[in-house]
Amino acid sequence: MSGPAVEVRDLVVRYQGRAAVDGLDLDLPAGRVLALLGPNGAGKTTTVEVCEGLRRRDAGEVRVLGVDPAGAPDALRARLGVMPQGGGAYPGVRVREMLGLVAACAADPLDPDWLVELLGLASCARTPFKRLSVGQQQRLALACAVVGRPELVFLDEPTASLDPQGRRLVWELVSGLRADGVAVLLTTHLMQEAETLADHIVIVDHGRVVAQGSPEALTAAGADRELRFRAAAGMDLRLLASALPEGCTVTEPSPGSYLVEGSIDPQVLSAVTSWCARQGVLADDLRIARRSLEDVFLELTGRELRS
Amino acid sequence: MIPRFDPGTFTPAPGRGPLGRMLATQVSLETRLALRQGEQVLLTLVIPLALLVGLALLRVVPLPEPRVTSVLGTVLALAVMSTAFTSQAISLGFDRRYGVLRRLAATAVPRWLIVLGRLGGMATVVVVLLVVLAGVALLLGWRPDTGSLGWVLLLVLLGTAAFGAAGVLLGGTLRAELVLAVANIVWFVLLFAGGVLVPVAALPGPLAAVVMLLPSGALAEGLRTALLGGTPTLGQVVVLLAWALIAGGIASRTVRWS
Numbered sequence: 001m002s003g004p005a006v007e008v009r010d011l012v013v014r015y016q017g018r019a020a021v022d023g024l025d026l027d028l029p030a031g032r033v034l035a036l037l038g039p040n041g042a043g044k045t046t047t048v049e050v051c052e053g054l055r056r057r058d059a060g061e062v063r064v065l066g067v068d069p070a071g072a073p074d075a076l077r078a079r080l081g082v083m084p085q086g087g088g089a090y091p092g093v094r095v096r097e098m099l100g101l102v103a104a105c106a107a108d109p110l111d112p113d114w115l116v117e118l119l120g121l122a123s124c125a126r127t128p129f130k131r132l133s134v135g136q137q138q139r140l141a142l143a144c145a146v147v148g149r150p151e152l153v154f155l156d157e158p159t160a161s162l163d164p165q166g167r168r169l170v171w172e173l174v175s176g177l178r179a180d181g182v183a184v185l186l187t188t189h190l191m192q193e194a195e196t197l198a199d200h201i202v203i204v205d206h207g208r209v210v211a212q213g214s215p216e217a218l219t220a221a222g223a224d225r226e227l228r229f230r231a232a233a234g235m236d237l238r239l240l241a242s243a244l245p246e247g248c249t250v251t252e253p254s255p256g257s258y259l260v261e262g263s264i265d266p267q268v269l270s271a272v273t274s275w276c277a278r279q280g281v282l283a284d285d286l287r288i289a290r291r292s293l294e295d296v297f298l299e300l301t302g303r304e305l306r307s
Numbered sequence: 308m309i310p311r312f313d314p315g316t317f318t319p320a321p322g323r324g325p326l327g328r329m330l331a332t333q334v335s336l337e338t339r340l341a342l343r344q345g346e347q348v349l350l351t352l353v354i355p356l357a358l359l360v361g362l363a364l365l366r367v368v369p370l371p372e373p374r375v376t377s378v379l380g381t382v383l384a385l386a387v388m389s390t391a392f393t394s395q396a397i398s399l400g401f402d403r404r405y406g407v408l409r410r411l412a413a414t415a416v417p418r419w420l421i422v423l424g425r426l427g428g429m430a431t432v433v434v435v436l437l438v439v440l441a442g443v444a445l446l447l448g449w450r451p452d453t454g455s456l457g458w459v460l461l462l463v464l465l466g467t468a469a470f471g472a473a474g475v476l477l478g479g480t481l482r483a484e485l486v487l488a489v490a491n492i493v494w495f496v497l498l499f500a501g502g503v504l505v506p507v508a509a510l511p512g513p514l515a516a517v518v519m520l521l522p523s524g525a526l527a528e529g530l531r532t533a534l535l536g537g538t539p540t541l542g543q544v545v546v547l548l549a550w551a552l553i554a555g556g557i558a559s560r561t562v563r564w565s
Contacts, residue, residue, distance in 0.1 A: 052413055078415035079321040088410030091401050092340050104332040105414040107322030129405065141410075148415065149320040176312035182319055 003066050005030050005152045005183035006051055011060035013046050013207075020046045022207035024060075028185055028200070030151075033178050035198035036187040039301050043207035044187040045085055048154050051185065052082050065152060078106075081150030081182075085157055087141035089129040095136075096125040099143050106148030115143045119169065134161040142170065146177065153177060155186040159193060171196055191293040195219075201293070205301040218296050225264040225290055227272065229283040230257055239278075243271040264288055323415035330424055333416075337428025341394065342435065350494070351389040352436060355382040358504075359440060363447045371535065375447045379440065380531035385503050386436040387463055388523055391470035392477075393494040395429055399478030400486030408564040426471065433467050458533035465547035466526035472554035473522070479562030497523040506531070522550045 008026035012019060021043040028034040036044045049055035051064050053072025062069055067076045089098045096116055103109035116125050119139040124132060132140070138161055145153055155174070159167040174184055174197050188194055194201045195215045202212040211218060233255035241250050248262030260272060269288070276283045323329075341347055359382045362368060363375040370377045402408060411421050441449075477493075478486050498504050500514065502524030507515050518524035525546035529539035 054409060054413060072412070074323065074415065074417050077413065078323040079319075080413070082413035084406060084409055084413060086406060088406030088408075088413075090336075090340055090407045091405045092344055093336065093407075097336055097339075101332055101336055102410075102414055105324050105329050105411075105416045107324055108320040109324075110317075144410065146317065149317065151319040151321050172311070177317045179312070180315060180317040180319075182317050 003030065004028060004063070005032070005065060006034070006185055007061070007063040008047070008051070009061040011047065011050060011062060012058045013043070013050060013055065014058050019207055021050070021057075024204065024207060024209055026185075026202060026209075028152075028183055031178065031181040031183050032199045033174060033184045033186070033197050034200045034202065035194035036185070036202050036204055037189065037191070037194045037297065038187075038204040039189060042204045042301075044204060045156055046207075047204070048156050048185065048187055052080065052084075052154055053077065054084075078148075079151045081145040081148055081153040083141045083145035083153070083155045083158060085160075087129075087137045087144075089137070089140065091130040092128045094126050094128060095121050095132070095140050098129065098140060099147060102144040103147045108149055109147045110149060112143075112147060115147060119143050120166070135163060135166055138162060139166065139169075142173070146173070150182065152183045152185070155184060157187055157189075159188070159190065167193070191297055195293045203297060203300055210300045211296065215293060219290055219293050225288055227260040227264050227268065227286070227288050228258065229272070229276075229286040231276065231279075231281045231283055232256060235279065235281070240272065240275045243275055244268060245271075326417075326420065329416055330420055330427065333411075333421070333424030334427035334431060337425060338431040338435075341390075341398065341428060341432045344398075347394045347398070351386060351394050351432065352439065355386040355389070355436070355440060356443060358382050358385065359443060360447070363444075373448065373450075375444055375449045376534050377531060379444045379449055380534045381503060381527060382440055383437070383459070383463065384466065384523065384527035384530050385498065386440060387433060387466045387526060388470050388497060388503065389494065390432050390436060391429055391467045392474040393490045394432075395471060395474035396478035396486050396490040399425075399475060400481065400483040400490075403479070403564065404483040412564060425475075429471055430467065433463065437463065452534070452536045455533045455536055458539055459530060462526060462529045462533060462539060462543075462547070465544065465551065466522060466530075469522040469526070469547045469550035469554070472551050472558055475562060476554050476558040479558060497521065503527045520546055522547055 004027060006026055006028035008024060011021050011024045013021040024043065024047060026034070026047070036047065038044050046055060050057045050062060051069055053069035053076065056070065064076060065079055067073060069076060096112065099112045099116060103112045116122055119142065121136060121139055121143070124136055129137065138158070142155070142158055145155060159170050162170065171193070174186070177184055186197065198215065200212065201215055201218055203210050237250050237252065244250060244260065245267055248260060248268055250258060250260045252258050260268060262268070273283065359378055362370065362378040408421065412418065477490060481489065500510070500518070501521050502510070502518040507518050507524050507528055510518060519542065525543040529543040532539050
């Protein structure tokens with residue numbers, strides 16, 4: 001059985017004395033998908049570039065497919081597929097030419113024409129790179145990352161400028177890679193993307209890991225569910241509050257809208273509905289919500305906007 | 308419509324392509340890119356060609372006879388300078404801006420092969436220019452002196468190396484816009500005051516002394532001498548070699564990939 005695809009321990013990268021990555025750990029098992037999720041400037045791209053061998057680290061241990069990527073040894077790079085942020089191509093090169101060049105670097109590449117067709121680039125196959133839309137450039141960069149049949153793919157914000165169809169396509173592609181045993185490390189600031197694609201999510205901020213786990217674990221951990229319903233405004237909640245188990249509270253955040261917080265289990269639901277029945281009201285819009293990954297993310301990284 | 312993939316479509320089969328195929332693909336792509344770009348072709352081919360035809364046929368400027376042979380040395384030097392220095396620096400500056408070097412550095416290509424591929428592309432363009440300019444010169448009545456052709460090829464090779472190293476140094480260290488401005492200004496200054504269009508003998512004394520130490524002066528004077536049947540001076544060969552080594556040495560330490 002093959003070892004882990006990526007192992008990072010205590011990674012530190014400084015720019016002009018400021019730590020962009022500050023003691024970060026990562027583990028990506030072979031054949032799995034890991035999403036690095038974080039706000040702009042969290043250190044995601046820097047971390048990925050260190051793993052790709054494109055950037056030097058100041059401290060820490062990094063192993064990519066069992067090899068130290070520092071100095072980007074030729075033998076390691078041949079096993080990786082890389083999608084740098086913003087792509088990378090000659091300004092005047094045509095889509096098909098660029099993909100052909102990257103394919104020529106691999107021993108047994110995928111068919112470039114098939115990839116061009118698959119990624120919806122057939123209509124611009126002869127368009128120079130600098131005249132492509134950002135989304136088209138991004139799809140070309142994605143094609144370049146997978147054309148060499150790599151064991152491990154790094155995707156830096158693969159869907160940042162794509163329309164919903166393009167995003168779905170990338171998701172399908174990542175799922176296809178995973179199904180065939182390719183490990184994928186992707187960065188994103190889209191919660192839904194991380195939740196949909198990743199086996200394991202690492203939330204980073206200020207160059208450190210602030211939380212990690214499977215999407216389910218992250219949204220469930222320490223997070224109680226909540227129950228909301230609508231009914232007539234200003235109902236007397238004392239009776240309901242006494243019927244609820246220990247630790248649950250009920251409030252009316254806005255008139256007619258009720259919120260039960262705490263450990264929501266079937267007893268709580270039953271207490272609420274039987275209380276409604278006794279009051280002779282129909283609980284409208286009754287729903288039990290789990291914390292979304294977005295809630296977790298905002299809670300951990302703060303709500304202020306960053307440039 | 309969202310495609311579904313057959314199992315095994317992406318099964319890993321990593322490995323580096325054959326070195327020869329990688330090099331050939333990159334050289335051919337870089338050559339096509341250089342010959343396809345309008346401004347570059349204007350600079351490297353159309354201007355030298357127009358000067359060759361114009362100066363050979365129109366007797367507006369007094370030149371040693373045979374006129375076409377005198378002019379050929381000038382336009383070969385100009386073509387080498389335009390291709391290896393100006394055009395190379397500008398394309399490198401913008402290639403860095405567009406991240407192509409990082410892109411290639413992230414593939415299985417060894418770094419030395421990326422550099423070799425660039426040089427190969429530049430050398431191929433120089434060969435194409437040599438063939439076109441020499442062909443037109445032949446049509447205009449140039450009768451090559453076979454004894455001098457060895458010198459011509461040596462000077463073109465050294466000139467390409469000297470200007471190429473300076474071009475890589477410029478294009479590999481500054482911002483793209485700055486590269487564009489500097490490379491064009493230098494081209495213009497060297498064309499008129501660097502011994503290319505105006506022979507060193509016609510320049511004022513102190514300037515002439517400086518120009519003899521520039522790759523433009525050494526290359527153009529050397530080529531004119533060789534084509535008219537003479538032997539270039541040792542100084543001209545040494546100047547070109549020194550520029551290639553010094554600029555190349557600095558470039559190998561300072562050039563940034565992005």
